[in-house]
Amino acid sequence: xxxxxxxxxxxxxxxxxxxxxxxxxxxxxxxxxxxxxxxxxxxxxxxxxxxxxxxxxxxxxxxxxxxxxxxxxxxxxxxxxxxxxxxxxxxxxxxxxxxxxxxxxxxxxxxxxxxxxxxxxxxxxxxxxxxxxxxxxxxxxxxxxxxxxxxxxxxxxxxxxxxxxxxxxxxxxxxxxxxxxxxxxxxxxxxxxxxxxxxxxxxxxxxxxxxxxxxxxxxxxxxxxxxxxxxxxxxxxxxxxxxxxxxxxxxxxxxxxxxxxxxxxxxxxxxxxxxxxxxxxxxxxxxxxxxxxxxxxxxxxxxxxxxxxxxxxxxxxxxxxxxxxxxxxxxxxxxxxxxxxxxxxxxxxxxxxxxxxxxxxxxxxxxxxxxxxxxxxxxxxxxxxxxxxxxxxxxxxxxxxxxxxxxxxxx
Numbered sequence: 001x002x003x004x005x006x007x008x009x010x011x012x013x014x015x016x017x018x019x020x021x022x023x024x025x026x027x028x029x030x031x032x033x034x035x036x037x038x039x040x041x042x043x044x045x046x047x048x049x050x051x052x053x054x055x056x057x058x059x060x061x062x063x064x065x066x067x068x069x070x071x072x073x074x075x076x077x078x079x080x081x082x083x084x085x086x087x088x089x090x091x092x093x094x095x096x097x098x099x100x101x102x103x104x105x106x107x108x109x110x111x112x113x114x115x116x117x118x119x120x121x122x123x124x125x126x127x128x129x130x131x132x133x134x135x136x137x138x139x140x141x142x143x144x145x146x147x148x149x150x151x152x153x154x155x156x157x158x159x160x161x162x163x164x165x166x167x168x169x170x171x172x173x174x175x176x177x178x179x180x181x182x183x184x185x186x187x188x189x190x191x192x193x194x195x196x197x198x199x200x201x202x203x204x205x206x207x208x209x210x211x212x213x214x215x216x217x218x219x220x221x222x223x224x225x226x227x228x229x230x231x232x233x234x235x236x237x238x239x240x241x242x243x244x245x246x247x248x249x250x251x252x253x254x255x256x257x258x259x260x261x262x263x264x265x266x267x268x269x270x271x272x273x274x275x276x277x278x279x280x281x282x283x284x285x286x287x288x289x290x291x292x293x294x295x296x297x298x299x300x301x302x303x304x305x306x307x308x309x310x311x312x313x314x315x316x317x318x319x320x321x322x323x324x325x326x327x328x329x330x331x332x333x334x335x336x337x338x339x340x341x342x343x344x345x346x347x348x349x350x351x352x353x354x355x356x357x358x359x360x361x362x363x364x365x366x367x368x369x370x371x372x373x374x375x376x377x378x379x380x381x382x383x384x385x386x387x388x389x390x391x392x393x394x395x396x397x398x399x400x401x402x403x404x405x406x407x408x409x410x411x
Contacts, residue, residue, distance in 0.1 A: 003372065003384055007290050014293035017302075033296045041292035045284040050277050053117065058273030060118035063248055064100065065269020066262055070255035073099035083209040087190070087199065088140045090130060097126035101144055107244070109152055120148060121276055121378045128379040136383040137376060139197045142390070145375055146193045149391045150186035150398070151366030153179070159359050162342060168350035172228075176221055177356075177405040178363030183217065185365050185398035192390050276378055283377025287369055291332045303328060319411065320403050322348065323357040327399045330361060331368040331392060338362065357406040364398040 014034050021027035067073050073096045080102050081093030091097055100123035107116035123144060131138040137145075156178040163171035187210070194201050201207075224235065255262045294300065304325050311318040323344060330337040341358040348354040368391040376384055 003287070003369075003376075003388065006369065006388070007286060010290035010294040013299050014297035017297040017299055021298075030297055034293050037292040037296040038289045041288045042285050045288045046281055049288075050281045050284055053280075054274045054277035056273075057118045057121065057277050058270045061122060061273045061276070062266035062268075062270030063251055064103075064119070064122050066255045066260070066265045067247075067251035068096055068269075069260045069265045070251060070258050072251055072254050075099075076102060082205050086201070086203060086206045087143055087194070089199065090138060090140045091127065095126070095130070097123050097130070097140075100126055103247070104148065105152065108148070117374075118273070120144075120375060124375045124379055125276075128381075134380065137381050137385050137387055141376075141379075141381070142385060142387045143190075143193050143197065145372065145387055146189045146390045146394065147186060148375070149366045149368045149371050150182060150189040150394055151364070152182050152186045153363065156359075156363040158338075159341075159363050162338075163345070163350050163355075163359065166342070166345050166350045168345075168355075171350075173409075174356050174359040174363070176225060177360045177402075177409050179217065179221060181360050181364030181398060181402045181405055183214075184401040185394050188397040189390070189394040192393055196386055196390060279380075280374055280377045283373040284370075287373035288333070291336075291369065294332070295329075295336060300325065300328060317407075317411075319353055320357060320406065322354045323361060323406075326358040327361040327402065330365055331395050332370075334367040334370065337367075353406065353410050356410045357402065360402040360406055361399065364402045365395045368392055368395055 018027075018030040018034055021030045064073070074094060076099035077094050077096060081098055084091065084098045084101070085093050088098070088101075100119055104116050104120035104123055107119055124141060127138065127141045127144060128134065131141065156175055159178065160171045160175060163174065191201065193199075227235065252262055255265060304321075307324055308318075308321045311321050326337050326340045326344065329340055341362045344358040345355040350356075368388065372384060372388055372391070376387075
């Protein structure tokens with residue numbers, strides 16, 4: 001139901017703001033900007049997102065099916081089953097969804113977005129098979145989606161690359177704050193959703209699991225912090241792509257060893273790629289067009305200016321307010337937030353406090369509303385329950401963490 005209200009709200013706000021500007025300011029261009037933006041976004045959702053995704057989905061769903069027939073997904077599910085069973089008590093320990101979810105999280109962590117999406121959509125489909133109410137999101141689906149929207153990533157390579165393009169003196173100086181910020185968002189996402197679902201996180205398995213992940217991230221961050229930017233980028237590229245190639249090759253070799261008809265298994269899995277991409281088109285078009293209307297009517301500018309005005313009465317330092325557009329846009333649109341990040345770095349300088357803070361905001365969370373539309377749309381979920389609220393609360397905590405990290409590292 002949350003998507004229903006958000007969808008209507010964006011269009012209503014856009015219409016009344018445009019009407020206000022027309023009546024009181026004589027502005028006839030806002031209506032034009034909203035409609036043109038809606039049409040452009042509808043085309044972008046299909047031509048630049050859904051159709052390109054079809055090819056990637058076709059390939060990786062085929063590879064996943066090979067891995068399942070070879071038994072690799074089941075092995076992975078058994079390894080992480082004890083930990084995931086605490087977070088996803090509705091999912092059997094050896095269910096393939098466990099392996100698919102961990103592959104999604106792993107691909108996100110190493111920055112392989114193209115691989116993470118097919119793995120995640122496959123995991124959502126597997127969770128849907130366990131869902132007794134096909135129109136309503138299950139607890140397991142909500143936990144998975146909220147954790148996914150936290151956007152945990154070890155090396156924010158695209159942000160570092162953009163800072164280098166804009167002439168930052170040390171483009172990689174934001175990678176530790178970005179990783180810490182997104183890790184905080186992930187942990188908060190887990191705690192919020194677990195509280196909602198009455199899951200006890202204070203048990204040995206979860207504490208050891210989180211402690212282990214935290215220790216590994218800490219060691220990796222400590223190592224990467226000693227490297228120059230060029231080597232960080234090299235490590236990221238080599239690590240990410242080699243791991244992905246290893247997964248693909250390992251699945252194929254394992255299937256061949258198990259005497260699976262590899263190509264036939266690949267084709268059987270790949271057939272679902274295009275149909276899944278087609279199924280999500282209406283959800284993507286609806287949400288992205290609504291977000292476009294909200295942006296182009298000027299509502300985001302009014303919101304940011306209103307917050308700046310309120311913060312001007314506060315007794316604490318308000319230098320962070322010029323970075324708020326990126327924080328507010330990120331849950332709505334990744335490309336929109338990226339454009340605002342670049343614009344802020346151009347305006348204030350990539351090495352300024354604002355220039356660095358917008359990068360932390362960009363790297364500390366993911367596009368909650370887009371991901372909800374994409375993942376729930378792929379399995380026909382209409383009632384999202386509290387998924388959006390939990391995701392947005394985690395995003396808000398991520399913003400607070402980003403502000404704190406910005407002041408700690410760069411102010």
